[in-house]
Amino acid sequence: MSVSLELVEQKLDHLAASREEDAKVIKRIDYTLRGNGTPGLNQRVAVLEMWHKDARRLGWIVLAGVAGLILNLAWEVFQWFAQRPPS
Known part of the structure; x- marks a missing residue:
């Protein structure tokens, strides 16, 4: 062949x-x-990934802020109970 x-x-x-x-x-x-x-598709994907990372960082910052507020409130309640005269 x-x-x-x-x-x-x-x-x-x-x-x-x-x-x-x-x-x-x-x-x-x-x-x-x-x-x-x-922008081209690759640039759009890069921008979306950047926004996603920023959103995750912002989420952690907000979570840390809320945790700080809760701890502060718990500390204030503890101090308030500690300063009360015994009944």
Whole structure:
């Protein structure tokens, strides 16, 4: 079973043309995502990840603040009971 050189060349040309078409489509998609001055998809994902990290940090800060308020209230109640005259 021999393969003709002509057939191999046709297949290679077809693959090259297919890759060029794929590259054009990818370029078009990338241009569409970046169109009108909006950031590309990778940049949007990076921004969302940054916001998620900031939201998590803010959540921990709020949680620490609430825990501090609860501890402060417990301390005030403890002091109030400690200063009461015995009955």
